[in-house]
Amino acid sequence: MWKIHGVKAFVVTGAVISAVVGAGTSAQAAGALHMYEKNNFKGGHEYVTRTDKDLRNNYYDNGKKVDNNTSSVKNTTSRYVDLWQNVGCTGAHTTSYPHTQDKKLSNDAIKDNRLSCVKFR
Numbered sequence: 745m746w747k748i749h750g751v752k753a754f755v756v757t758g759a760v761i762s763a764v765v766g767a768g769t770s771a772q773a774a775g776a777l778h779m780y781e782k783n784n785f786k787g788g789h790e791y792v793t794r795t796d797k798d799l800r801n802n803y804y805d806n807g808k809k810v811d812n813n814t815s816s817v818k819n820t821t822s823r824y825v826d827l828w829q830n831v832g833c834t835g836a837h838t839t840s841y842p843h844t845q846d847k848k849l850s851n852d853a854i855k856d857n858r859l860s861c862v863k864f865r
């Protein structure tokens with residue numbers, strides 16, 4: 745009786761551990777939407793791994809603000825990520841396709857230095 749109970753408990757624990765490991769693996773593989781201050785992925789760098797509807801409190805690794813200050817992006821996720829002009833995800837937008845990069849946003853609808861909201865689909 746005691747042993748059977750112990751085996752059951754072990755099985756349940758094992759299932760939980762594998763579920764957690766599985767989630768961690770997929771989160772790592774999910775990548776990020778990388779934002780760069782300048783064209784060609786130069787200048788400050790910052791990234792988000794989920795929707796962020798207000799970039800006003802995000803800062804590049806060089807201390808400069810991200811809001812209205814992004815010129816190129818890399819999408820290393822398997823998700824479509826919409827890049828919006830305004831906080832709250834309104835205005836002009838450009839869609840970043842999974843596993844693509846754009847070295848210059850000035851020729852896209854979002855334009856240069858206007859990004860304020862990132863939405864993962």
Ligand SMILES: [Ca+2]
Pocket residue numbers: 796797798799800801802
């Ligand atoms: Ca934010």
Ligand SMILES: [Ca+2]
Pocket residue numbers: 811812828829830831857858859860
């Ligand atoms: Ca903006």
